[in-house]
Amino acid sequence: MSAPQTIIPVSRRVAVAYVAFVALLAVTGTMQMPLASRYQIVAVPGLAWLGDFWLTHKLHYVGAVGLLTLTGYLTTRWVLEWRREFALSGLGWIRVGILVLLVFTGAVRVLKNLPSISFSPTPTMLVDWAHLGLAFLLGLVALGRLSFKASYWASPEASERQPRDGAPIS
Amino acid sequence: MSHDPSSKVDISRRNFLSSLGAVGLGLLLPGAANAAKGRPDEELVSLHDLSKCVGCGACVEACRTANAHKFPEPVKPFPAMYPASVKVEDWSGKRQVTDRLTPYNWLYIQTARGQYQGQRFEVHIPRRCLHCQNPPCANLCPWGAAAREDNGIVRIDDKICLGGAKCKTVCPWEIPMRQTGVGLYLKLLPKYAGNGVMFKCDRCADRVAAGKVPACIEGCPYGVQEFGPRSEMVAKAHALARNSGGFIYGETENGGTNSLYVSPVPFSTLDAAATTGAGKPHLSPVRDMMADEDKLAYAALFAPVAGIVAGALRLGSRLSGGPKNPTDVAPPRAGNGGEDLANGFGNGLAEGPDAAKKNGRDKEGGR
Ligand code: SF4
Ligand code: SF4
Ligand code: SF4
Numbered sequence: 001m002s003a004p005q006t007i008i009p010v011s012r013r014v015a016v017a018y019v020a021f022v023a024l025l026a027v028t029g030t031m032q033m034p035l036a037s038r039y040q041i042v043a044v045p046g047l048a049w050l051g052d053f054w055l056t057h058k059l060h061y062v063g064a065v066g067l068l069t070l071t072g073y074l075t076t077r078w079v080l081e082w083r084r085e086f087a088l089s090g091l092g093w094i095r096v097g098i099l100v101l102l103v104f105t106g107a108v109r110v111l112k113n114l115p116s117i118s119f120s121p122t123p124t125m126l127v128d129w130a131h132l133g134l135a136f137l138l139g140l141v142a143l144g145r146l147s148f149k150a151s152y153w154a155s156p157e158a159s160e161r162q163p164r165d166g167a168p169i170s
Numbered sequence: 171m172s173h174d175p176s177s178k179v180d181i182s183r184r185n186f187l188s189s190l191g192a193v194g195l196g197l198l199l200p201g202a203a204n205a206a207k208g209r210p211d212e213e214l215v216s217l218h219d220l221s222k223c224v225g226c227g228a229c230v231e232a233c234r235t236a237n238a239h240k241f242p243e244p245v246k247p248f249p250a251m252y253p254a255s256v257k258v259e260d261w262s263g264k265r266q267v268t269d270r271l272t273p274y275n276w277l278y279i280q281t282a283r284g285q286y287q288g289q290r291f292e293v294h295i296p297r298r299c300l301h302c303q304n305p306p307c308a309n310l311c312p313w314g315a316a317a318r319e320d321n322g323i324v325r326i327d328d329k330i331c332l333g334g335a336k337c338k339t340v341c342p343w344e345i346p347m348r349q350t351g352v353g354l355y356l357k358l359l360p361k362y363a364g365n366g367v368m369f370k371c372d373r374c375a376d377r378v379a380a381g382k383v384p385a386c387i388e389g390c391p392y393g394v395q396e397f398g399p400r401s402e403m404v405a406k407a408h409a410l411a412r413n414s415g416g417f418i419y420g421e422t423e424n425g426g427t428n429s430l431y432v433s434p435v436p437f438s439t440l441d442a443a444a445t446t447g448a449g450k451p452h453l454s455p456v457r458d459m460m461a462d463e464d465k466l467a468y469a470a471l472f473a474p475v476a477g478i479v480a481g482a483l484r485l486g487s488r489l490s491g492g493p494k495n496p497t498d499v500a501p502p503r504a505g506n507g508g509e510d511l512a513n514g515f516g517n518g519l520a521e522g523p524d525a526a527k528k529n530g531r532d533k534e535g536g537r
Binding site: 032033034038039040053054057058061062064065066068069070071072073074075076077080081107110111112113114115118119120121124125126127128129132 | 253255256303304309310311312313314315317318319320325327330334335336339340363425426459460462463464466467469470473474475476477478480481482484485488
């Protein structure tokens with residue numbers, strides 16, 4: 001084939017679902033900070049709900065349930081079916097790493113919010129800060145990928161032709 | 171082998187979940203899971219017998235004295251805040267106020283007067299943070315500044331709090347009070363984020379840690395409050411209410427708090443008779459604010475499992491003659507939308523970057 005190809009295994013709908021869940025999580029997560037009323041976002045028609053801490057908090061949980069289901073599904077399929085043909089690029093692995101840490105720190109928060117579990121204040125605070133920083137990092141990675149037209153997937157052709165260390169093809 | 175009944179293992183849900191948290195996180199966060207410390211994991215509860223309270227205010231004075239070293243000393247002039255609609259909250263010139271909650275007054279006496287069953291009543295209610303068992307102020311703090319400790323004390327860390335006042339918004343009684351001009355926000359972006367520090371009763375955490383009782387309890391000449399493990403205090407509250415024909419507030423409010431009030435007059439009557447509003451909390455029933463989150467937490471726990479099962483089933487159906495691997499079936503061209511989510515997500519999307527650009531599809535998550 002002459003044209004450069006990046007073949008990926010996920011369907012368009014799955015990609016859209018991923019973007020939708022991440023966007024929901026990003027918006028509702030950001031709104032956990034008391035920004036909406038301070039910066040008059042609530043005054044924008046249709047955005048008043050962003051100032052409702054309880055609503056955005058529950059929606060953040062709903063988004064997490066969606067993303068976790070999708071993650072479980074895609075991870076399973078990748079491991080069982082796609083691993084060989086659709087290797088992840090370095091950037092792809094970075095994204096996976098960030099997502100894993102986001103899920104972990106989020107899970108700590110969810111556990112802590114159960115009535116029966118207490119964690120010490122300092123680790124709780126560090127987990128909160130990590131979750132916030134990781135979400136920011138995920139956004140940066142997505143932006144970087146768009147601006148440099150990079151890919152989360154290693155091109156099958158490239159991986160066949162090029163040695164792993166990236167030395168020029170002789 | 172002899173069996174010591176005092177060491178019997180209580181496998182209640184509480185302990186089970188605590189252990190789950192301890193095992194899962196103890197390794198990664200040393201000291202994180204207090205359940206691992208081997209301390210008795212019963213929360214401490216204060217029980218108020220309101221029939222004994224004369225409203226003398228000695229507890230209020232005791233609180234102000236014992237906690238004076240924790241009160242804010244704001245830096246003035248306050249930094250300008252953006253947008254201009256953001257209001258300064260300054261109580262530093264009104265430290266003497268004792269008839270409501272302020273950053274300098276964490277306890278006040280609410281008084282309700284009226285008629286009940288043809289009798290005149292006057293009931294005084296020492297009001298402060300109730301130390302909820304599942305406190306929204308701590309659970310929804312986005313910055314980790316508010317936290318519940320394993321002994322049930324809910325505290326706001328004055329070195330970390332940015333004063334966004336979300337804890338006050340989500341507290342069913344709007345207890346935490348803000349003082350502008352102190353705290354971490356001054357060192358970050360004082361113009362754009364934060365507005366001071368939130369203050370409330372910390373149940374004299376320093377005294378309790380040293381094995382003493384809170385100052386308000388010690389300072390009361392009439393022995394209105396008792397302090398002890400939850401099960402014991404709940405039993406006492408019920409006995410007191412039963413023997414006096416009284417009513418209980420705080421046991422089930424917001425899913426349960428670690429402050430119990432027993433009154434000879436129903437709390438709905440007290441609530442109607444007392445002055446409530448800013449810094450003067452109500453006495454109405456409160457549903458468990460975190461109940462939906464508790465349910466969603468279990469959904470989140472099972473979500474990855476559901477995803478994994480769906481992924482495995484998908485492989486199963488493919489091996490038994492269902493749709494093949496995406497590269498086998500999906501031609502590398504635009505317009506192949508892949509399969510329906512409900513169909514199992516899996517058909518291929520395979521396009522060149524040019525096609526992606528044309529179709530505006532080059533979105534996060536696609537590749
Ligand atoms: S009463 Fe309000 S401030 Fe106190 S623990 Fe409950 S939610 Fe937090
Ligand atoms: S427990 Fe301590 S901080 Fe809380 S009201 Fe009583 S004296 Fe004040
Ligand atoms: S609780 Fe005790 S010290 Fe406080 S007002 Fe009532 S009687 Fe006085």
